[in-house]
Amino acid sequence: MADLTTEFLGIKSPNPFWLASAPPTDKEYNVRRAFEAGWGGVVWKTLGMEGPPVVNVNGPRYGAIYGADRRLLGLNNIELITDRPLQTNLEEIKRVKADYPDRAIIVSLMVPCEEQAWKDILPLVEETGADGIELNFGCPHGMSERGMGAAVGQVPEYIEMVTRWCKQYYSKPVIVKLTPNITDVRKPAAAAMRGGADAVSLINTINSITAVNLDTMSPEPSIDGKGSHGGYCGPAVKPIAMSMVSEIARNPETHGLPISGIGGVTTWRDAAEFMALGCGNVQVCTAAMTYGFKVVQEMISGLSDWMDEKGHTSIQDFVGMAVPNVTDWQYLNLNYIAKAKISQDDCIKCGRCYAACEDTSHQAISMSEDRVFEVIDAECVACNLCVDVCPVEDCITMVQMAPGEVDPRTGKVVEKEYANWTTHPNNPGACAAE
Amino acid sequence: MPDATPLTPGITSGRLSAETLSQNFDDLHPAYAPHEAAVAADRCYFCHDAPCITACPTDIDIPLFLRQIQTGTPEAAAKTILSQNILGGMCARVCPTETLCEEACVREAAEGKPVEIGRLQRFATDTLMRAGKHPFTRAKSTGKSVAVVGAGPSGLSCAHRLAMHGHDVVLFDARAKAGGLNEFGIAAYKSTDGFAAQEVDWLLKIGGITVETGQRLGQELSLDELQNEYDAVFIGIGLSGVNSLRAAGEEREGVSDAVSFIADLRQASDLSGLPVGRDVVVIGGGMTAVDAAVQSKLLGAQNVTIVYRRGQDQMGASRFEQDLATSKGVRIVANAQPVAIHGNGAVAEAEFEYTTTKDGTLKGTGETFRIKADQLFKAIGQTLEGAPEALKLDGRKIAVTGAGRTSVKGIWAGGDCASGGDDLTVTAVAEGRDAAEDIHSTLMGGK
Numbered sequence: 001m002a003d004l005t006t007e008f009l010g011i012k013s014p015n016p017f018w019l020a021s022a023p024p025t026d027k028e029y030n031v032r033r034a035f036e037a038g039w040g041g042v043v044w045k046t047l048g049m050e051g052p053p054v055v056n057v058n059g060p061r062y063g064a065i066y067g068a069d070r071r072l073l074g075l076n077n078i079e080l081i082t083d084r085p086l087q088t089n090l091e092e093i094k095r096v097k098a099d100y101p102d103r104a105i106i107v108s109l110m111v112p113c114e115e116q117a118w119k120d121i122l123p124l125v126e127e128t129g130a131d132g133i134e135l136n137f138g139c140p141h142g143m144s145e146r147g148m149g150a151a152v153g154q155v156p157e158y159i160e161m162v163t164r165w166c167k168q169y170y171s172k173p174v175i176v177k178l179t180p181n182i183t184d185v186r187k188p189a190a191a192a193m194r195g196g197a198d199a200v201s202l203i204n205t206i207n208s209i210t211a212v213n214l215d216t217m218s219p220e221p222s223i224d225g226k227g228s229h230g231g232y233c234g235p236a237v238k239p240i241a242m243s244m245v246s247e248i249a250r251n252p253e254t255h256g257l258p259i260s261g262i263g264g265v266t267t268w269r270d271a272a273e274f275m276a277l278g279c280g281n282v283q284v285c286t287a288a289m290t291y292g293f294k295v296v297q298e299m300i301s302g303l304s305d306w307m308d309e310k311g312h313t314s315i316q317d318f319v320g321m322a323v324p325n326v327t328d329w330q331y332l333n334l335n336y337i338a339k340a341k342i343s344q345d346d347c348i349k350c351g352r353c354y355a356a357c358e359d360t361s362h363q364a365i366s367m368s369e370d371r372v373f374e375v376i377d378a379e380c381v382a383c384n385l386c387v388d389v390c391p392v393e394d395c396i397t398m399v400q401m402a403p404g405e406v407d408p409r410t411g412k413v414v415e416k417e418y419a420n421w422t423t424h425p426n427n428p429g430a431c432a433a434e
Numbered sequence: 435m436p437d438a439t440p441l442t443p444g445i446t447s448g449r450l451s452a453e454t455l456s457q458n459f460d461d462l463h464p465a466y467a468p469h470e471a472a473v474a475a476d477r478c479y480f481c482h483d484a485p486c487i488t489a490c491p492t493d494i495d496i497p498l499f500l501r502q503i504q505t506g507t508p509e510a511a512a513k514t515i516l517s518q519n520i521l522g523g524m525c526a527r528v529c530p531t532e533t534l535c536e537e538a539c540v541r542e543a544a545e546g547k548p549v550e551i552g553r554l555q556r557f558a559t560d561t562l563m564r565a566g567k568h569p570f571t572r573a574k575s576t577g578k579s580v581a582v583v584g585a586g587p588s589g590l591s592c593a594h595r596l597a598m599h600g601h602d603v604v605l606f607d608a609r610a611k612a613g614g615l616n617e618f619g620i621a622a623y624k625s626t627d628g629f630a631a632q633e634v635d636w637l638l639k640i641g642g643i644t645v646e647t648g649q650r651l652g653q654e655l656s657l658d659e660l661q662n663e664y665d666a667v668f669i670g671i672g673l674s675g676v677n678s679l680r681a682a683g684e685e686r687e688g689v690s691d692a693v694s695f696i697a698d699l700r701q702a703s704d705l706s707g708l709p710v711g712r713d714v715v716v717i718g719g720g721m722t723a724v725d726a727a728v729q730s731k732l733l734g735a736q737n738v739t740i741v742y743r744r745g746q747d748q749m750g751a752s753r754f755e756q757d758l759a760t761s762k763g764v765r766i767v768a769n770a771q772p773v774a775i776h777g778n779g780a781v782a783e784a785e786f787e788y789t790t791t792k793d794g795t796l797k798g799t800g801e802t803f804r805i806k807a808d809q810l811f812k813a814i815g816q817t818l819e820g821a822p823e824a825l826k827l828d829g830r831k832i833a834v835t836g837a838g839r840t841s842v843k844g845i846w847a848g849g850d851c852a853s854g855g856d857d858l859t860v861t862a863v864a865e866g867r868d869a870a871e872d873i874h875s876t877l878m879g880g881k
Contacts, residue, residue, distance in 0.1 A: 348543045350482070350540040352480070354482050367482075391479050391544070392544065
């Protein structure tokens with residue numbers, strides 16, 4: 001079994017699976033049980049400033065979207081930061097950390113955008129013995145209306161400023177949690193870096209309305225007939241999160257900045273993908289909220305088996321391995337030519353590839369009287385839609401044409417050399433290679 | 435006979451407790467709950483030009499109705515079904531889906547587990563019928579009237595479609611109740627809680643259909659009179675005759691037709707009052723044979739044997755039906771034909787001869803054997819009886835061309851009594867519907 005020990009910002013944990021700052025990490029009882037179940041670390045649910053705690057709604061906090069058989073694909077929430085007294089949380093953090101020295105405990109924080117507020121709370125957190133802090137600049141509902149959470153995360157200057165305060169008044173690692181509710185995630189990441197952040201974590205939840213009740217015309221989750229946008233998370237947001245992670249990982253300005261990946265991690269594979277895109281570890285919430293803490297056991301065994309299979313002996317072996325392969329569209333090889341190929345042995349003759357191609361794409365699949373579906377190479381642009389809609393895995397595959405062959409669609413010989421849009425004759429801005 | 439058991443000799447009632455009987459005759463395939471239905475429907479791949487539609491004799495748009503179930507609109511799904519097959523509720527229960535839509539389902543090819551189209555169809559139609567809704571309305575009255583003779587699947591289907599088009603229909607049936615084989619044939623566990631009668635009542639909600647029972651063609655009804663009184667006539671009288679065994683001793687007490695046994699069972703208000711033998715032998719290989727055998731077993735017969743003269747793969751009953759029979763404890767003996775029924779007054783034993791098929795001809799091998807029997811059912815096919823002489827026959831059925839046109843202008847026929855088709859409920863429904871469309875276009879000035 002591969003060694004999953006992770007060292008993120010110098011913080012050791014037995015595996016890279018941390019529970020994200022959220023309801024599962026709101027109190028000692030939960031966190032102890034999470035550690036017993038095997039989680040490598042937790043980011044304690046966000047603490048606010050001293051004083052009367054925030055209050056939550058007293059109706060539904062969560063809304064969901066489902067796949068087949070009510071498989072939860074996306075969850076949204078309108079819950080706020082911890083609604084328990086600051087002192088209680090601090091005492092609990094201290095106790096749990098003392099009992100679990102090998103696990104990572106990060107404290108998520110959200111206090112007003114004033115230096116004094118941070119100056120006040122940071123020593124209290126330092127005192128708990130927790131391994132670091134995470135700045136919640138992402139919470140998209142409720143707190144943002146009070147000038148905190150995403151309201152800070154959407155202004156790079158504020159991120160930089162607050163991060164700097166934290167580095168000034170706190171001795172341990174500072175992670176800045178980013179909101180996806182912005183246009184270019186590279187900007188806040190760079191701001192965090194300038195402020196001295198040790199790492200960024202992303203994504204926080206996405207503004208969302210999961211459903212509208214068509215009887216009451218209320219958005220869901222509905223509180224007394226009204227709804228408010230909540231934060232969207234779960235498997236459905238993973239592609240968005242991975243894109244944002246990769247943007248930060250490959251941006252020269254932030255390249256090398258440690259990243260804690262968050263967003264729909266549900267299985268070991270999701271975790272491995274985030275890590276291949278540059279994340280030093282991952283944070284999980286929805287999977288635990290859907291299936292309970294035990295779900296980490298599959299993540300541990302799955303990642304370990306995969307690492308063994310690939311010959312990786314430590315987490316660091318593969319972190320960031322996919323980053324060099326993330327590029328801009330303009331650099332994709334236009335001389336790479338593929339054609340769809342349908343395995344007649346595997347085909348179950350549902351005709352979904354035909355309907356998709358015929359109705360919505362390139363009319364590149366033929367259908368015979370007896371339901372034999374074949375690719376018309378002269379029409380196929382290798383768009384992959386047939387692969388995506390085929391219910392049988394690997395029944396349709398994309399087969400690369402070898403250099404020297406003639407593409408029956410264009411009549412042109414497949415070139416061996418790499419060539420992209422920047423030098424393409426149709427590109428008005430092309431600079432011919434001299 | 436309250437003390438009877440499966441071991442009690444002779445033909446007797448009350449072999450099993452009322453509770454056991456009620457369990458035995460419960461729904462063969464229990465109805466889906468809404469979530470189960472959504473999950474099951476979600477398995478449909480929404481195939482292009484779906485093979486299941488092609489396999490359905492009534493061409494129901496199955497992928498569409500499954501998607502309608504999946505999206506929470508089972509009543510819309512029901513309308514999709516019923517617009518092609520007005521007896522979609524009964525067909526959902528009795529269709530041999532394993533040889534029709536579900537056999538064609540691509541998931542059968544993919545994983546040997548088709549989408550459960552039949553059960554899902556039942557979910558949709560039951561939902562609509564439970565709500566008491568009838569989703570079709572009549573067109574403006576055409577002033578034309580049509581006589582439909584026979585209120586079985588083909589007649590009901592024909593009558594409904596004609597009524598929908600605005601014609602006035604009188605639906606005649608020889609029996610005291612409409613429904614035909616849906617009401618009097620078909621195993622009880624496929625049509626529980628009086629479903630056949632409920633479906634007829636529901637179907638008649640379209641309006642414009644008058645039902646007249648106790649009207650037998652050739653007796654109370656004459657074809658000439660019908661032709662004079664109505665603008666068109668549709669005949670769907672089924673097959674009321676029963677083939678004989680042509681074996682010595684066929685007249686012995688305890689020997690009867692499987693169809694009558696099933697009809698008695700279907701009409702029985704109390705199954706514990708229905709007598710059945712201890713050792714039951716059913717001769718035949720079709721659905722009727724299986725229905726009679728399985729129900730004998732479920733009534734408490736100790737030993738039930740189906741004897742079929744050809745190979746088991748030749749049986750008219752589907753593999754699923756055969757497996758159902760054997761799972762209930764029925765023994766199937768293939769390649770044996772009846773030679774004689776022995777007994778002193780009542781049947782005591784049935785004697786069979788093994789058979790082989792050489793060059794397509796069935797021959798006895800000369801080797802015989804006997805099976806103990808105190809009750810013997812004949813299920814070797816039904817024949818046309820009471821067909822008007824004016825109509826040409828094709829073999830032993832009324833000859834039809836196109837959409838059920840008989841040799842006489844103005845008279846259509848469909849269902850089991852007409853040539854072609856495969857004697858399934860669903861085929862009869864399709865034939866009745868198509869004949870109605872042809873009658874409609876003919877009456878409205880077509881050819």
